[in-house]
Amino acid sequence: MTFLPKPAKPYPTWAKFVQALHTHGLSIKNMDTAALNLALVEIPGLIFDAMSQRNEAKVIRPSAFLACARQTFYAHQGQPSGDMPDNIGTTFAIGHVLHQLSYAALQSAMPPGFVGFYELPVTLPDWWPKDAMKYNQKGTVDTLLKVTDSEVAADYLAADVIEAHPKQLVDFKSMGGFGFKKHGKALFDHDPDGFGYISQLTVYADSPGVDCLGSGAIMAGINRDSLTQPLKPRLVTADVLEAEKARLIAAFEAAANQEDPGEEFLMRHDDAANFFCGRGSGKGYCAFKEVCREQPSR
Numbered sequence: 001m002t003f004l005p006k007p008a009k010p011y012p013t014w015a016k017f018v019q020a021l022h023t024h025g026l027s028i029k030n031m032d033t034a035a036l037n038l039a040l041v042e043i044p045g046l047i048f049d050a051m052s053q054r055n056e057a058k059v060i061r062p063s064a065f066l067a068c069a070r071q072t073f074y075a076h077q078g079q080p081s082g083d084m085p086d087n088i089g090t091t092f093a094i095g096h097v098l099h100q101l102s103y104a105a106l107q108s109a110m111p112p113g114f115v116g117f118y119e120l121p122v123t124l125p126d127w128w129p130k131d132a133m134k135y136n137q138k139g140t141v142d143t144l145l146k147v148t149d150s151e152v153a154a155d156y157l158a159a160d161v162i163e164a165h166p167k168q169l170v171d172f173k174s175m176g177g178f179g180f181k182k183h184g185k186a187l188f189d190h191d192p193d194g195f196g197y198i199s200q201l202t203v204y205a206d207s208p209g210v211d212c213l214g215s216g217a218i219m220a221g222i223n224r225d226s227l228t229q230p231l232k233p234r235l236v237t238a239d240v241l242e243a244e245k246a247r248l249i250a251a252f253e254a255a256a257n258q259e260d261p262g263e264e265f266l267m268r269h270d271d272a273a274n275f276f277c278g279r280g281s282g283k284g285y286c287a288f289k290e291v292c293r294e295q296p297s298r
Contacts, residue, residue, distance in 0.1 A: 002030045004109040010158045014145070014168040015218055015233040017157050018106075020233040022220075025105030032108035039100035046096035055079065057287075059138035062124070064288070066199035067276070068265035069251035074288045076134055076255035081287035088178040097172040098222050099142065102172050102231070106143065113153030117144045122207040126244070129252050141204050143170040144212075165215040169205050170233065173197060177225035184221070184232050192269040194276025194285055201236055202244040213245070214238050252259045262297035 004024045011017040024030055057064035057075075065075040075081065101265055103118040110116055120141040129135045146167040147153045175183055182191075188198060197219055206213040222234040254261050266273045271280075278284015278293070286292065 002108075003111045006111075006155045010154060010156055012158050013161060013235065014157065014165065015235050018129070018145070018168075018170055018220060018233045019231050020231075021109040022102060023251060025107070025109030026101065030108055031104060035104040039104040043097055043100050046100070047093045050092035050096060058128075059136050060129075061135055062139050062200045062203040063196065065196075066203075066248060066251070067194050067196035068263075068286065069247070069254060069261040070264050070292060071286060071288055072251045073255045073260055074291065077107070077258075079288060079291060082290060089215035094224055098174045098224060098227075099172050102222065103143065106145075111153075111156055113147060113149040113151075113156065115146050115148050115292050117146075118142070120144050120210075122204065122209055124203060125206040125208070126254075127249055128203065129204075129256070139204060139207065141169060141210060142172050144168070145170060146209060165212075167212065168215070169201070169210055169212040169217040170220055171197075171201055171204070171217065172220045172222060174222045174224045177223055178222040180225070180229070180232065181219050183219070183234065186234070188234075188236050189243070192265070192272050194273070194275060197242065198236060198244050199248060202241045202248065202256065205241055206245060213241050216241065258296065260295075263284075263292060 004021055007020070011020060025032075033232070051107045058074045060066070060072060065071045067082075103116075106116050120143075122139050122141055124137060124139055128137075130137070144167060144203075146168055147157070147162050150159075150162050150166070173183070180243055193199065201217045201219060202213070204210055205217045216235045216237045218233045222231060223229040251261065251264075263277075265286075266277055268277070274282035276282070276285050278286065278289040
């Protein structure tokens with residue numbers, strides 16, 4: 001095991017630090033075999049589940065039915081979601097493997113002064129609906145990094161960053177090459193988030209024990225089409241998370257009050273939503289795209 005060497009100057013952001021950790025730890029020269037073995041223990045079961053179980057969500061959860069208020073409304077009403085493609089299992093399986101190897105990489109490279117928690121179970125925020133029949137009541141955070149010794153950690157991460165944000169939420173997302181490229185340029189306060197990544201980050205960032213809403217959260221993109229590409233960790237800032245929290249609370253209230261919000265995602269993003277909604281020439285990734293198209297309300 002060879003943890004991350006001290007840089008000439010401390011990394012100016014958590015994102016730069018996380019990228020350096022990931023790159024260093026993934027090297028076959030630096031990967032810790034104990035951390036790798038822990039990852040390998042989990043991988044067979046994750047692959048088995050991905051390849052043998054249907055993955056349609058039965059309840060609303062941080063990773064499902066939150067991108068659009070109408071998704072939340074339909075799921076709350078018990079409207080059945082569309083089936084996912086039969087061959088989607090391999091995509092989920094590869095994603096699980098890349099997640100596990102990423103945890104091993106960070107554990108292998110983690111220098112003194114820091115600690116990482118991986119696949120951390122959390123309870124959800126107090127504003128998350130408590131109806132367990134419609135909403136999942138638990139979640140799992142990919143990675144929570146914490147500073148344990150500010151003086152030692154300052155060799156690696158800028159002291160002002162440590163003082164302001166002594167912990168950081170990191171959520172890994174495996175992406176195809178096209179999605180990875182878009183992730184690198186995305187304006188998180190403006191561009192459509194059709195897969196609900198920001199929604200998921202918001203819920204987890206505001207969960208008890210995580211409490212990172214005020215410091216922002218990192219969405220770390222992995223290019224599954226080109227695995228030699230470095231990790232692309234990008235900070236989703238606190239203002240974006242706060243705005244998304246307000247949108248989610250409004251969506252939950254509308255669903256509980258039986259109020260159809262209409263084609264809310266299209267209203268927010270217009271033509272840019274077509275890729276996700278399946279309008280025009282877009283393929284569409286929404287689980288309710290068919291019923292939504294049959295019930296226009298714009």
